[in-house]
Amino acid sequence: MTKTTKCAKGALVGLVLGAFAATPAQAFFFGSKTSNYTQTDYPIVLVHGLFGFDTIGPVDYWHRIPSALREDGADVYVAQVSAANSTEVRGEQLLAQVEEILAITGAERVNLIGHSHGGPTIRYVSGVRPDLVGSVSSVAGPHKGSDVADLIGGVAPAGGPAEAVVASVVNGFTGLIDLMSEGGFDQDSASALYSLSSYGSEEFNAQFPAGIPAACGDGDHIVDGVRYYSWSGTGVLTNALDPSDLLLGLTSLAFVGEKNDGLVGRCSSHLGKVIRDDFRQNHLDEVNQVLGLYAPFTTSPVSVYRQHANRLKNTGL
Secondary structure, three states, rough: HHHHHHHHHHHHHHHHHHHOOOOOOHHHOOOOOOOOOOOOOOOOOEOOOOOOOOEOOOOEOOOOHHHHHHHHHOOOEEEEOOOOOOOOHHHHHHHHHHHHHHHHHOOOOOEEEEOOOOOHHHHHHHHHHHEEEEEEEEEOOOOOHHHHHHHHHHHHOOOOOOHHHHHHHHHHHHHHHHHHHOOOOOOOHHHHHHHHHHHHHHHHHOOOOOOOOOOOOOOOOEEOOEEEEEEEEEOOOOOOOOOHHEEEEHHHHHOOOOOOOOOOOHHHHHHOOOEEEOOOOOOOHHHHOOOOOOOOOOOHHHHHHHHHHHHHHHOOO
């Protein structure tokens, strides 16, 4: 079974289960199951970030997001690429899946939504094959690099003994993620770190500049027929019950006062039309993790994706 066939099977199962599994509360918060609120013209493809996966056992990277989109009409596919590798390698892996999704659905284009390193990854696909992409939507993508990656790169410089140790440990961890999620991809944490650094991002942006703003603002919204969007958060410690907040609190110190979500700075997350860059969400809240624990009395991460799907629908995508 190919990676995309696995995604397609998951989408079909999601459509079937979604028709029966929604509770009255879900119907109230996410809309009627008979609604076409999220029914975009093109399939939506979700692309994970560093250390990401599609599903490991009962845990989904995109917690409750695909099902919420499907319930109101969206055709959703969850891509799986290397948990850690360069943007270009991940991009080629994604491109193959996009081509298969288009063959399966008969659609002309896809709407790509990428979280974290998934942001540059989807930009690669739109850069090499803009004819296959209707929209690129980046969620907390480090488009000008991450201060955390720069810090790690300074501690473990390329070619040094520290890098070899870090790479060995991280490759083992990401290999385990890949094994548990049945990915079958090679892992290269050193290349991933370089892609996520400010200097690696600068090189990538020189080759794929579409949507990148000159400063901390909006970038070009439409390039080669592809629409570019982005959103992100600037919360870090958002829920006392979420154990991941402590780790993100520590990594946020790398930004030395710049607003960030724990791993990506506010300005670095900007791409194309910036929908919003100050959600009270940290880097994991942005994909409704861990297990739906986000800041109380704030916008639900799931609702942000639903609203964006509706935005794409109303734009004819």
